[in-house]
Amino acid sequence: MSNLSDKIQRKLNRKISRNITCREWRCSIILEGKVDTWEDVYLAGKLAVNDKYKGVVNKIEVEGLDIPKIKKPLLEDKYLLDKEIDVLIIGGGVIGSSIARELSKWDISVLLVDKEDDLAMHASSRNDGMIHPGLAPKPGTKKAYYNVKGNEMHTKITEELDVSFKRTGSRIVFYNKYMRFVTPIIKARARHNGVKGIKYLNADELRKEEPDISRDITGAILMPSAGILSPYKMTIAFAENAVMNGVEISLNTIVSAMEKKEDKIISVSTNRGKIYPRVVINAAGAFSDEIAAMADDQFFTIHPRKGEAILLDKKKGNLLNSILSNPALFKIKNTSKGGGLVKTIEGNVLVGPNAYEQPYKEDFTTNKNSIDEVLKKHLTLVPKLSSMDAITYFAGIRAATYEEDFIVEKSEHVKNLVHVAGIQSPGLASAPAIAEDIEKMAIEILSEVNDVKKKSNWNPIRKGIPKLNLMEYEKRNELIKERPDYGEIVCRCEEVSKGEIIDAINSLVPATSIDAIKRRTRAGMGRCQSGFCMPLVAKILEEESGMNMENVTKKGIGSEIIVDETKKHRIEGRGKHESL
Numbered sequence: 001m002s003n004l005s006d007k008i009q010r011k012l013n014r015k016i017s018r019n020i021t022c023r024e025w026r027c028s029i030i031l032e033g034k035v036d037t038w039e040d041v042y043l044a045g046k047l048a049v050n051d052k053y054k055g056v057v058n059k060i061e062v063e064g065l066d067i068p069k070i071k072k073p074l075l076e077d078k079y080l081l082d083k084e085i086d087v088l089i090i091g092g093g094v095i096g097s098s099i100a101r102e103l104s105k106w107d108i109s110v111l112l113v114d115k116e117d118d119l120a121m122h123a124s125s126r127n128d129g130m131i132h133p134g135l136a137p138k139p140g141t142k143k144a145y146y147n148v149k150g151n152e153m154h155t156k157i158t159e160e161l162d163v164s165f166k167r168t169g170s171r172i173v174f175y176n177k178y179m180r181f182v183t184p185i186i187k188a189r190a191r192h193n194g195v196k197g198i199k200y201l202n203a204d205e206l207r208k209e210e211p212d213i214s215r216d217i218t219g220a221i222l223m224p225s226a227g228i229l230s231p232y233k234m235t236i237a238f239a240e241n242a243v244m245n246g247v248e249i250s251l252n253t254i255v256s257a258m259e260k261k262e263d264k265i266i267s268v269s270t271n272r273g274k275i276y277p278r279v280v281i282n283a284a285g286a287f288s289d290e291i292a293a294m295a296d297d298q299f300f301t302i303h304p305r306k307g308e309a310i311l312l313d314k315k316k317g318n319l320l321n322s323i324l325s326n327p328a329l330f331k332i333k334n335t336s337k338g339g340g341l342v343k344t345i346e347g348n349v350l351v352g353p354n355a356y357e358q359p360y361k362e363d364f365t366t367n368k369n370s371i372d373e374v375l376k377k378h379l380t381l382v383p384k385l386s387s388m389d390a391i392t393y394f395a396g397i398r399a400a401t402y403e404e405d406f407i408v409e410k411s412e413h414v415k416n417l418v419h420v421a422g423i424q425s426p427g428l429a430s431a432p433a434i435a436e437d438i439e440k441m442a443i444e445i446l447s448e449v450n451d452v453k454k455k456s457n458w459n460p461i462r463k464g465i466p467k468l469n470l471m472e473y474e475k476r477n478e479l480i481k482e483r484p485d486y487g488e489i490v491c492r493c494e495e496v497s498k499g500e501i502i503d504a505i506n507s508l509v510p511a512t513s514i515d516a517i518k519r520r521t522r523a524g525m526g527r528c529q530s531g532f533c534m535p536l537v538a539k540i541l542e543e544e545s546g547m548n549m550e551n552v553t554k555k556g557i558g559s560e561i562i563v564d565e566t567k568k569h570r571i572e573g574r575g576k577h578e579s580l
């Protein structure tokens with residue numbers, strides 16, 4: 001044991017328990033043992049962080065706590081058996097999908113796999129949709145660098161990919177007029193990170209922009225580069241453009257093991273057959289540490305940091321124009337930006353998120369008490385908002401490492417592996433910038449053995465599904481004449497037509513479930529939360545995709561909606577076997 005690990009061991013003994021042991025492995029520190037609570041597991045991980053180590057691998061268990069293993073797709077086939085490809089991307093969140101798009105510029109074969117039945121099923125659909133300005137990340141970190149660069153890139157990329165994006169700016173609000181004196185400190189940090197245009201707004205200036213904010217707010221710091229977009233639409237747009245340019249996507253595909261020869265991955269096992277990739281990109285979000293472990297290259301641990309948020313009815317959208325942040329900026333060692341109110345790109349108000357440590361990587365349930373706390377904390381920003389305006393809640397998991405920075409690098413020990421891990425917030429904002437660097441790394445590895453060329457016919461332009469409710473009447477009429485299905489409204493709350501749903505089902509990354517259609521079109525996202533349109537959407541899915549109604553699912557196999565015909569049972573009860 002070195003002096004350093006000895007010192008950490010003593011600290012762990014003193015502050016937590018003598019049941020924890022630590023040892024060095026390569027350039028990391030490994031923690032093992034058993035403790036009584038998850039809080040102790042987390043605390044031990046934090047205490048072990050040290051600049052001299054590349055990362056903390058926390059294998060400590062909690063006595064009596066059984067953490068479920070990764071959920072597997074209920075599918076087993078040979079679709080990918082013996083497939084040889086240049087690059088395998090593991091993970092179809094915004095990170096994997098943006099990387100797929102970057103790599104589609106090259107004349108190589110690329111396969112993206114995700115274990116879920118659609119893209120953006122984990123953190124990439126469970127976030128605030130904010131393109132953060134880049135003030136919050138600690139100066140000098142990868143988070144700060146990629147956030148600021150990624151923010152800038154969104155203007156061009158959202159235009160190319162036909163994704164709605166607005167730079168509404170965000171405002172860190174103050175309840176104390178003396179807080180304006182911290183403006184120079186904030187400006188210095190902004191300068192350090194490269195965030196432009198920051199300025200102080202007094203209460204009057206702020207009220208001109210946000211007339212309904214609380215009278216208690218005394219001023220704000222404006223960050224004009226902050227923006228909003230739909231995170232799942234962005235993810236799907238990246239992936240569709242990648243598919244247009246030759247990338248293959250295999251959903252319901254889980255990576256379960258890797259085989260290595262010397263210091264290279266030679267094959268990757270999935271539920272759909274063994275694949276033979278030349279380069280592997282680990283973009284598996286909360287499971288990226290487990291993917292690293294499969295390649296015997298785990299030097300970090302993901303501790304799942306949960307966040308819950310509340311979506312308010314659109315009819316209250318007029319009470320907010322931008323993003324209001326409740327500051328967490330001055331808390332020492334804060335792990336979140338503090339949450340607040342966000343006017344979403346679709347016009348709802350989003351409240352939250354919060355942030356807390358817990359052991360589960362796929363627990364997307366919401367908790368009444370924490371939802372109540374989030375509402376209580378943030379609704380005061382705009383007093384005319386009420387908890388009665390809530391139409392739904394959701395939870396997401398941030399894939400945080402103990403070091404709290406992004407990992408964007410080639411493996412030091414496995415020659416054909418690239419890690420994009422620890423991509424917690426602001427991962428959405430950073431995605432395009434991260435993707436550019438990962439593209440370079442993958443191409444460098446491939447170029448060591450082959451001559452890799454750019455495609456001459458790469459097409460950066462992708463057209464999304466027409467949004468009927470945003471069109472001028474004249475344009476609507478033209479479209480309906482050409483495609484009469486666009487004249488039939490299916491979701492009344494969000495004014496979504498049958499034509500949009502049909503286009504989502506037949507798109508380049510086809511929507512095959514009710515939720516997948518919802519993510520692409522918003523059918524079911526309004527006030528009634530699909531109470532009215534769900535049977536209609538299910539019927540269109542049946543008609544368009546040719547699947548039986550009993551096989552229509554909410555979100556993939558195992559979430560079937562219709563179990564059986566109800567009246568059939570009554571007739572069967574009377575001894576007749578006909579269905580109505």
Ligand SMILES: Cc1cc2nc3c(=O)[nH]c(=O)nc-3n(C[C@H](O)[C@H](O)[C@H](O)COP(=O)(O)OP(=O)(O)OC[C@H]3O[C@@H](n4cnc5c(N)ncnc54)[C@H](O)[C@@H]3O)c2cc1C
Nearest residue numbers: 091093095115122124127130255285307396426427428429
């Ligand atoms: C509540 C909340 C609010 C947030 N707000 C913002 C925000 O406003 N702005 C911002 O910039 N960021 C925000 N973030 C962070 C942002 O959501 C993430 O940084 C980003 O979505 C991470 O994308 P990803 O592709 O790395 O991960 P994910 O979206 O989690 O994707 C990882 C994918 O890997 C797949 N996978 C895992 N293991 C396997 C396997 N073995 N085989 C196959 N597939 C596998 C999963 O199914 C998943 O789809 C927020 C996060 C949360 C939780």
